[in-house]
Amino acid sequence: MKAAVHARYGPPEVVRIAEVDRPAIGDHDVLIKVHSTTVNRTDCGFRAAHPFFIRIFSGLLRPRKTVLGTEFAGVVEAVGTAVTSFGVGDKVFGFSEWRFGAHAEYLSMPEDGSLATMPANVTFEEAAPSTEGSHYALSLITSAKIRSGQHALVNGATGAIGSAAVQILKSLGAEVTAVCATENMELVKSLGAGRIIDYRLEDFTQDEQTYDVVLDAVGKSSFGRCRRLLKPGGIYLSSDLGPLSQNPILALVTPLFGGKKAMMPIPPKYRQEEVKHLKEMIESGQFRPVIDRRYPLDQIVAAYRYVETGQKIGNVLIDVEPAPGSRSA
């Protein structure tokens, strides 16, 4: 089968398209013919081994997982002898955490892994990018126990995590202020933001309003700069380590003093229940992934280069098995 392979850590150009063996499946596994996948920030981090500590998980000198790709949507091609909950021909989507392997024509997943049958109301192209940004956004929002009527500010509302965060906060009944660029204000409004701050015109950290939660989904602020935006007892959340990798330390230290605090929860292990929950959110219209460019698998190096500009709007798709009539960038 065709796959995007990287045998060493490095820039996008270390990835090449090669013929590799189809993954074998055990009694409890399903083999999925991948239609759509994404290039996301997790793929970029593991390909480049950046930050360096990623090597602890992915291989000290060279990558153990040579085919990356976490998010997928496709069709079950074969099932192991003990599989009962999926059948050949089922449309499925999910997240291949730690195992990766979705940048290929076929992917194997354990039957009880983080996958589910696809929501009825989306295509492969919409299902594939539904699982990463939403996972990190959910983990941040759940840890802060945000309630209906609370005020939240999302910085980086056009990213994969930020665009999911705006929608999830809105579905919880929060009042959302979003920070983005002029040209994306209408998009972010359509996701549920009640108020928009254009970061090219205004410094959001100087805003007069105060918030129960400030969620930096793009790692461009700090607890220190956002502290004045927080109500008493307010929470600063970040999806990123912070400019000096300070966020994990602040998350340990600031709760000890009471009052305003920083939180940076370790995202929980991806479970099948979470994919099923996302499926329900998609079917009920509470969440829809934002899609930016799409590339054929053969052009995955260009997709990596684009994602690493830090300017993608939502998600970047990879068409592995393009649907008839679909067009890549």
Ligand SMILES: NC(=O)c1ccc[n+]([C@@H]2O[C@H](COP(=O)([O-])OP(=O)(O)OC[C@H]3O[C@@H](n4cnc5c(N)ncnc54)[C@H](OP(=O)(O)O)[C@@H]3O)[C@@H](O)[C@H]2O)c1
């Ligand atoms: N916790 C984890 O394990 C984990 C996993 C994945 C990602 N992350 C981190 O989470 C962050 C977000 O990831 P992502 O994939 O959601 O990001 P992304 O999609 O690459 O986010 C880029 C978006 O941020 C916007 N942006 C850039 N600079 C901005 C600024 N100064 N103010 C407001 N918006 C700005 C860009 O819009 P413009 O084009 O307008 O600039 C673009 O739409 C990254 O720092 C990533 O490293 C963490």
